[in-house]
Amino acid sequence: xxxxxxxxxxxxxxxxxxxxxxxxxxxxxxxxxxxxxxxxxxxxxxxxxxxxxxxxxxxxxxxxxxxxxxxxxxxxxxxxxxxxxxxxxxxxxxxxxxxxxxxxxxxxxxxxxx
Amino acid sequence: xxxxxxxxxxxxxxxxxxxxxxxxxxxxxxxxxxxxxxxxxxxxxxxxxxxxxxxxxxxxxxxxxxxxxxxxxxxxxxxxxxxxxxxxxxxxxxxxxxxxxxxxxxxxxxxxxxx
Numbered sequence: 001x002x003x004x005x006x007x008x009x010x011x012x013x014x015x016x017x018x019x020x021x022x023x024x025x026x027x028x029x030x031x032x033x034x035x036x037x038x039x040x041x042x043x044x045x046x047x048x049x050x051x052x053x054x055x056x057x058x059x060x061x062x063x064x065x066x067x068x069x070x071x072x073x074x075x076x077x078x079x080x081x082x083x084x085x086x087x088x089x090x091x092x093x094x095x096x097x098x099x100x101x102x103x104x105x106x107x108x109x110x111x112x113x114x
Numbered sequence: 115x116x117x118x119x120x121x122x123x124x125x126x127x128x129x130x131x132x133x134x135x136x137x138x139x140x141x142x143x144x145x146x147x148x149x150x151x152x153x154x155x156x157x158x159x160x161x162x163x164x165x166x167x168x169x170x171x172x173x174x175x176x177x178x179x180x181x182x183x184x185x186x187x188x189x190x191x192x193x194x195x196x197x198x199x200x201x202x203x204x205x206x207x208x209x210x211x212x213x214x215x216x217x218x219x220x221x222x223x224x225x226x227x228x229x
Contacts, residue, residue, distance in 0.1 A: 004158075033216065042221035043205065056215035088157060099217050100147045100209045105159040 002027065006091050006106035013113050018079040021109045025072050025093030032074040033099060034066060037088040037108070046089075049074055050097050081113045116141055118208050120220035127196055128228050135191045135223045137206030143167075145211035148182065148189045153203040153222070165189065193225075201227045 005024040013019050025032050034046040045058040049068035066076040072093075078085055088110050092103040117140040127133045139148065146167045151159040163173065165182050173180045177197075181190045193200055206220040 035219075043219040045216045045218070048215045050215075056213075058216070090157075090159065092159070098209075099215060100164075100211065102161045102164060103159075103217065104161070105151075107157040110157075 004091055004093050004104050004106035006089075006109050008109060009107065011109060011111045013081050013111065015081055015083060015113060017081050018077065019081060019111060020075055020077045021089055021091075021111070023074045023076075023091030023093075023106060025074070025091075026095075026104055029093035029095050029104070030072050031094045031097060031099065032068055032072065033092050033094075033103070034074070034076050035090045035092070036060075037090060038086075043090070046076065048099065078111075083113050086111060086113045116208055116210060116213075116218045118206050118218055118220035120204075120206055120223050122223045123221070124224045124226070126226040126228060129198055130195050132192060132194050133196055133225065135193075135204050135206075135225070137189045137191065137220060139187050139189065139206070139208045141208060141210055143210040143212055147209045147211075149205075149207040149209070149217065150180065150189075150191050151205045151207060151219075153205065155202075159205065162191075196227045198227045198229055201225055 007022045031050045033048040036044045047057045048055050052068045063079045068074045088108045090108045092105045119138045148165045150162040153159050177194045179192045203222045203224045205222045207217045209217045
């Protein structure tokens with residue numbers, strides 16, 4: 001059974017550009033959540049999707065957005081990149097609707113903004 | 115408000131020593147869930163354990179054990195006879211029954227097991 005797949009694994013962008021990250025959950029999992037990990041702030045919740053609906057969003061500016069497709073795959077987009085957006089972006093999936101169960105994480109996309 | 119505190123930023127121990135990672139949480143919910151995840155250098159978080167707020171029994175899984183104490187709002191993790199492969203960042207996390215759409219993570223404890 002394939003795990004959570006995130007693409008690309010590494011990305012270098014310049015300030016002001018925009019970026020799209022992709023996450024394919026485990027087959028059969030319908031909930032996908034995204035986290036930003038930085039050395040200073042740790043793991044911070046970005047958003048969570050279930051059945052193509054965003055159920056919750058963390059405290060991030062509107063430059064951060066996402067969506068989920070009918071096959072449960074999810075994308076997140078960051079527009080007008082800033083240096084501070086450099087981070088490891090992790091995606092997690094769970095089988096059911098809630099995040100109270102075991103979450104399976106991908107290896108992340110490491111974004112560097114220069 | 116939800117909050118998870120891992121006061122130990124970094125710990126180094128010599129192989130075969132026992133080590134305990136501390137986790138203190140805050141929540142107003144009576145029903146909540148606590149987790150521990152391990153993050154090896156490859157980046158992905160690996161699930162270790164989930165405990166609900168009504169189950170205060172300690173758990174042991176091989177060299178790993180967990181001590182859940184509601185009275186002190188703590189959920190500590192002990193590795194017995196540590197091995198170099200245990201070197202990783204460990205995260206304690208909390209989710210609430212009434213807010214089941216996110217997990218709150220502590221800032222993690224980086225564990226170095228020295229050969």
